[in-house]
Amino acid sequence: MIIIEFKAYGKSLQYQAIDEAIRTVKFIRNSCIRLWMDNKGTGKYDLSKYCKILAKEFPFANELNSTARQAAAERAWSSISRFFDNCKKKIPGKKGFPKFQKRCRSVEYKQSGWKLSPDKKSITFSDKKGIGKLKLKGTWDLWRFDKKQIKRLRIVKRADGYYVQFCISVDVNEELEPSRTTIGLDVGLKDFYTDSDGNSEPNPRFYRTGEKAIKFYQRRVSRKKKGSSNRKKAVNRLGRQHLKISRQREEHAKRLAGCVVRSNDLVAYEDLRVKNLVKNHCLAKSINDAGWYQFRKWLEHFGEKFGRVTVAVNPAYTSQICSECGEVVKKSLSTRTHVCKCGCELDRDHNAAINILKRALSTVGHTGTWIVDPNAYGESTPTLPDSGLVEQVGSLK
Known part of the structure; x- marks a missing residue:
């Protein structure tokens, strides 16, 4: 797996839509953590089902793509599973009990909710948040990879702007001659x-x-x-x-x-x-x-x-x-x-x-x-x- 990152350019309204999507991800992730705290024995699939309930109850959650909601639930479960692993390994000190997230800087999509342009220089998001079309600027060439190889896509907010990351399934192993040192x-x-x-x-x-x-x-x-x-x-x-x-x-x-x-x-x-x-x-x-x-x-x-x-x-x-x-x-x-x-x-x-x-x-x-x-x-x-x-x-x- 390799991560390819591009700088995203858009209008101020599009940036506001990205911020709203990030806040929605934070809300879904924290809601899943609360469900796990209140109900003993809650598993990974229970959190995934809970995303549908949140989408029906809250209109702003329904505007986000379904795969992005599932990715937010997976974030909650990763923090829970890490806590369980630390307890099993008996790591000294704090075990990392899951906490509610105060600051979130990214929204993650799977293989739906977005579409690359034929020249791979722009990307369009099709959910109801209104992100729309963003221009991509970077040195990597996406045309070398098939769309099926892109397993995840993430929009990241940083101090100097917004970035789009592509998680591509590629074998990165290389063979080199022995140096005997x-x-x-x-x-x-x-x-x-x-x-x-x-x-x-x-x-x-x-x-x-x-x-x-x-x-x-x-x-x-x-x-x-x-x-x-x-x-x-x-x-x-x-x-x-x-x-x-x-x-x-x-x-x-x-x-x-x-x-x-x-x-x-x-x-x-x-x-x-x-x-x-x-x-x-x-x-x-x-x-x-x-x-x-x-x-x-x-x-x-x-x-x-x-x-x-x-x-x-x-x-x-x-x-x-x-x-x-x-x-x-x-x-x-x-x-x-x-x-x-x-x-x-x-x-x-x-x-x-x-x-x-x-x-x-x-x-x-x-x-x-x-x-x-x-x-x-x-x-x-x-x-x-x-x-x-x-x-x-x-x-x-």
Whole structure:
């Protein structure tokens, strides 16, 4: 499955119709959650049937396409099923009990309620909300795909406008030649990551760079009168600045992950719980600005796409243990150099990256899909039969 996104252009009345459709989706989703709370044993199909009842009772709900109403009910059930899964897995802390949605920014259609133009440059929505025909602008070519391959369609509202997303059923797997290299990555705040070969990628710090502009727009918002149109415009400008930073962070993580996965047969990284790390208020802003979760998400995505092995290892004591002799050398966060009695002297992050790679190799070496060849890399390193890529890239710049 791939997601293709286009910028949608229309008139102000069409944008108002999209906003009304989004509010209707929020109403149906919250109504389904209320039905589940009040009636024990409510299932997925009960929520789907409840959409018809809502359409009969409320005219504004009947104006929305039936598949869009079903998609809203599916959103409610996904939050319920996630709560049940967390309870079964006994995840510590809060289990994510379903809540009523306050802000909704998208409406989702299935394979009806819309029609693409022959040239695939515009789309027309046929429900009674009055969205009508929207022009599409983007770099992807929809003519390459058959309409039957488009399984879902979504209209998304962002600070800089409206977007139309197409969910297309396509096989995205690619075969690459083996590179016969493995790598361990240690993410950090000083450098974005340091690999087991000693190479490091600088941390761009997008939020720190754009923080001055954000503070400027925040002051403008605070000066405007609440409920006024000028305040809404100031809030929109502030949202655009945040959207720009988030896009920069996402694109940076995506490009780096693609380069790393293409260059190595195995990529090892830390299984970090970012949600727990940001509880440290001294480092929370820097941790969120680094974008470790986005980087891991794209690593796993490209690993599945290119047939690479990605291994998440336990990060405990990776920076304290000596990568040469295995002794524990305790050090504080301010100590950036690892010095051991055995004579090993490395950068703290470089030492941790080597330990991460060793843990990954010791883990996957016991699985049946790996062939351990001691002479392949000079140590007990697994060899992948049908995988590979180009050489490791030091930096995008």
